[in-house]
Amino acid sequence: MATGTEPHPNSGGVRTGTRAAIAAPHLRTDRWWLAPAATAAGLLAFIVYSTWRAFADTDYYAAPYVSPFYSPCLAERCRSMDGGPNADLFGSWWGISPAIIILVFPLGFRLTCYYYRKAYYRGFWASPPACAVAEPHKKYTGETRFPLILQNIHRYFFYAAILVAGTLTYDTVLSFRDEHHHWGHMGLGTLVFLLNITLIWAYTLSCHSCRHIVGGKLKHFSKHPVRYRMWQWVGKLNARHMLLAWASLVSVALADFYVFLVASGAFDDPRFF
Template sequence: MTPTHDARPGGGRARLSQRTLRTDRWWLGPTLTTLGLATFLVYGAARVFQQDHYWVQEHHYLTPFYSPCLAQQCVPDASLLGRLPWEFPPILPYALLSLPILLLFRVTCYYYRKAYYRSVWQAPTACAVREPHRTYTGETRPLMLPQNGHRYFFYFAGAIVLVNTWDMIVPFFHGTDGGFGVGVGNLVMLTNVVLLWCYTFGCHSCRHIMGGRLRSFGGRPVRYWLWSRASALNDRHMLFGWLSIASLIATDAYVALVASGTITDPRILN
């Protein structure tokens, strides 16, 4: 359809009946993003509220979806920070402390905001594609104001990554005979923790903490080194965001399969 417009000076912009004149597959990226985020949320919710198959006693594998395990129902050895003196109802996840923080950290992340703004809210879906919204309000509405708390969620998320790191280290000292050992599960958990560190410390807030308020790095070689490392990770923030989501699902699925007896954990050492 041919666009129409007012030819007079100042007559206004062309009026197009089509949403876009683009002929490429501009919808593919937003569609894949929506499917990826939905897969993570659905899988995570299903596992969190399953409240089972989260701990492998023999090798001390604990899935990150249940760490730290706080409910009275938690296996004692799986409770790094101890257990609360009451049982959680099915509507509460065992990792009640960490999951809301990690969810808020991801939801308010600058990359993920761009991802779901474009794919889910379609604001905008893609360049040169008309969005379905009549007005633009930015992040001024009440439900959007918590986005400004991202830098605070970063501090708590960093503490939880430390907990995940401890959860990863402990199993190395619970081999088959109780000593040092390495199994496939150890490598899976190690990979997950490395990716979580790369994602968390590639965060824009972390980069700002390292050097955002400085006028010059002169005389501050340590902060410059930290800022440079955070900047290098920040360049790949999207990549580590998706890889860490995939590793969380893979780690949880592996622990669940071993804990349920579906598979055994192949041992590399001891």
């Protein structure tokens, strides 16, 4: 005799014997799928663009601008390929695009970011695709098994992200020089770089790991007024973490695309002085 609690024949995920046996996959009537679809489309667009630019291996330096995808240039070939500055850390033996070295760190930081986890879990893995919509998986193990357990290294990617942001800050400062290394230059690219580095720092510092580092494990905020103020400031940024994640993703692609256009000769960098 049916009791009303038996699992649906096609049940899986959250549909277990302890839950009501509702035949419908969900009871939502709104267009709940728009949000995960838009998220997936946005992330796919960036993945396609960044992959193309990383393997293009050209048009990433137009004095005084160097693409954030290729900075810092760590191979001798950076100078020979695009005429740009390089640290020559890897010498001449490094034969593939220098962006392959660089993008590992900011991409690792974003892929393990708490917001991006939610974004691609919902957008690609349907885990779950939306609130009050059951996920299609037979069981849920969370981030306790390989490979998702690797998400725990996010805090270490945060340290790398700080170094990346510092490097991009240096590049932004250099954007105030002209091609002859004379200070006092400002072009449209300088403003693009200023916008990008502002959003990069805001996104990086709004990270949950940063908030924990600043104010975590404190039992008495009154005894640590400086850290408490910092924790409050980071908390305000953290409340806008999703917005900053998308804004900085767009700005870093825009900065790279701008350098590409100038380096490829599509147009000259408009200069204000």
